[in-house]
Amino acid sequence: MLNFFDAHLGERFAAFSPSHTAALAILAAAVVLMAVFRYRLCKQGVRLALAAVLLMCEAALNVWYVTQHIWSVRNTLPLELCSITLLLSVVMLVTRNYMLYEIVYFAGIAGALQALLTPNLGYAYPHFRFFHFFIAHAGIVLAALYMTLVEGYRPSFKSILRVMLFLNVLAVLVWGVDRWAGANYMFLAGKPETASVLDWFGPYPYYLLVEELLALVMFLLLYAPFAGRASYRAKGESEADTTAMTRR
Template identity: 25%
Template sequence: MWADESTRFTTFGPVHLTMLLIFLVVCVPLVWCGRRQRGTGREVWFSRAFALVIPLVTVPMQILQFTPSEWDLDTSLPLQICDFAWVLGCYALWSRKRWAAGVNWLWGLTLTLQGMLTPDLASGWAEPRFAMFWAMHWLIVWSAVYLVWGLGIVPGWREFRIAVALTSTWAIAVMVFNAIVGTNYGYLNGKPNNASVLDYLGPWPSYVVLEVGIVIGVWALMVAACVARSRSAAARSRSAGSGDDGVLAARPAGD
């Protein structure tokens, strides 16, 4: 192992809280930067530079998991939802397409954020897997925050339907893979070792069904709030003759 017991990760311990604090602090300038750049030439350059940063960080870390010292069939394969989310986040930043930004936002602010709050993380802060976990999760949510709250690419019901379809396809495929190979990617075939919100949802498979229902319900509320906020902002903008109004004033995107 790369670290001794003194560096073990503890949920909501000092290291965990520090990681969450760093995440929150960086969200603020990202939103500010996005609003300042919205509709200008700088938006394209910054978004695409941000898009390039994500694979530059995540790809070497995922390659590391295939090295002999790090390989583990239960964790090394890129089959977690976050392994797909970082790719989607990169594409959303590069293209600024509404469907990609919307799905990335729904994934990031629920599934990825939940993983940050209750991580099943055995690695300590001095280990490569620790850096990989936090860098990947941070970048996914940061990209979502920048695109939606910064650039104003607001998701709607189309993005909601796409998110449900993509997530359902991933869940079914990974659950079948888990059953065949004996792994537990996505915790679809068993609960994580550490405490998580899944502990309150009953045994398998009932917790999977309830989790799906809760996630879809939360997504629906998030999108409903965005749609209502965008319509209200658009109405106020028309009456005031202004083209911008607040956090979720929807803007054209490259669909």
Template identity: 30%
Template sequence: MFEPYGFSHGIVAVVFVAVSALLLVFRTAWTSRVLAVVIVAVQMPFQIHTMLPGQWDIAYSLPLQLCDLALIAAVCALWTHSPAATALTYYWGLTLTAQALLTPAYRGPDFPDWQFLMFWGIHLFTMWAAVHLTWGAGIRPDWHGYRLTLAATAVWAVVMLMFNALAHANYGFLNAKPGGSVLDLFGPWPLYLVVAALLLAGVWALITAPFTRAAARSSR
């Protein structure tokens, strides 16, 4: 079984840093679309597998986690360089998705099981896309993207709270904490949702401000 902060977790962290560095060094006109194709080719079979009769469970098989949606946004952003999709990839990818690397909720089989590869593929590919789009392709976050991401996240949270209640699921950990995550610091339900929302809004503002200030200085 996978153990947080164990050997395989350390290898994942090293792979993340190494590939991120390569994406920053080898920046070409076709890198974005190649990465988009690789993500689809690698992750699509895993997603299909989770929806087969032997694996299907409404509580986890649907791609409704915010990390799943972030990966979809990442593919769209890589292929089109859409500012909206890039904003979602940046904010979701470098904060929420990154939590998997810092405090992984995964407790399944270790490498090379397909569940291990799917879990880490979703998270690493999204973070790599965010790194490439922001510092490789040079698509910087701005306050419009910040507001769009806040609105999209709020809509997703409301919809998923209702879906979770109907399906007896816990997508996004909105109805219960996973345990062993940063959410443990934020109090019981529903207080931890309010604290997390306020913290996200603040952190996203902090990682937007340096880019907008730099853009304002360059325009002057």
């Protein structure tokens, strides 16, 4: 049990090992089940359960940092993109806010999928960090897909522009923290030590520009299933206008 939590012990994570593949398969199965049974789910129950799981993941991670004596301003603040979208996912699930949905759908899914496929993770199964990493990142994906498949939310093309603007403003703010703390949140000061998709994008700082292009391409791919359809908010506004005109 001590090894399960020990920050200084544990086997090094290997990409696409049996445990990694199994974690991806479980997420895929969860997505399929959500899609198949979306009309039978207890909406409020599932929505709040997802929010609770994500919140507990963040709380458990910080407890682990403190108990293992590795909490630090330079390394453990929730300023990575997936940490930020995780917290936004919790608020989105509780409030059902459409603007947060836009961010979580595009930035959350894109960032979490990249992390799940190329984990920046120093601990293999069955370490605590292995379970936390995959539950937290899978939870972000499931939160966005829940709002899409079950609640009927839809992104618009303008959502892409708003999320790109959000990410660039966020990057500037996080870069300021990086400079102040000597940190490397969101990998704005350098690439991660473990293998990642950033290894294909050239040296610093040019890979940051490639990241911008990749984000745009991924957002367009995520938007493709909804191209030509009204967003949830636009649809709601149109129905409200129609109702108002009918009453006149």
